[in-house]
């Protein structure tokens with residue numbers, strides 16, 4: 001069931017990898033999903049495209065300038081009364097050293113150690129694919145479909161199964 005009253009946000013985030021590690025940022029306590037670890041980024045503001053928003057967020061949060069590559073994950077996830085349309089892009093650092101300017105903390109985490117961190121529900125399929133080594137440097141897109149969990153008991157719960165729509169070619 002489509003909830004027309006639901007606020008929807010387009011959110012862009014970055015997959016930044018170096019030497020088998022992934023850059024994660026920790027959300028501030030007391031905020032939505034406080035203290036969870038996530039892929040750095042944020043909401044796309046009116047008048048911005050995804051690239052502009054992601055570049056702005058990474059400069060504000062981490063003080064880095066990045067080159068933005070292809071999208072590797074897309075999902076729509078319902079958090080109670082709001083819906084997040086999350087897109088994760090492969091990025092590489094052009095300038096600057098990531099610093100926790102406007103995030104609680106940053107950490108480079110080994111792709112095989114991601115399960116030690118707590119992530120927002122919207123990210124879980126992507127984190128699983130990443131830790132299984134299924135997200136290559138290009139082409140693969142994981143599309144988790146729509147996963148709307150209505151906290152309002154009067155509404156239907158609609159959960160569509162997640163799916164991987166593209167895999168790297170077999171060698």
Ligand SMILES: Nc1nc2c([nH]c(=O)n2[C@H]2C[C@H](O)[C@@H](COP(=O)(O)OP(=O)(O)OP(=O)(O)O)O2)c(=O)[nH]1
Pocket residue numbers: 011012013031032033038039040041042043084086120121122123
């Ligand atoms: N950046 C980022 N956000 C994520 C991820 N996964 C996920 O569910 N989100 C959610 C958390 C937030 O609800 C939203 C990101 O928006 P945000 O960080 O600008 O929002 P916020 O509420 O912290 O900030 P604000 O409204 O105060 O500006 O997307 C992720 O991997 N990275």
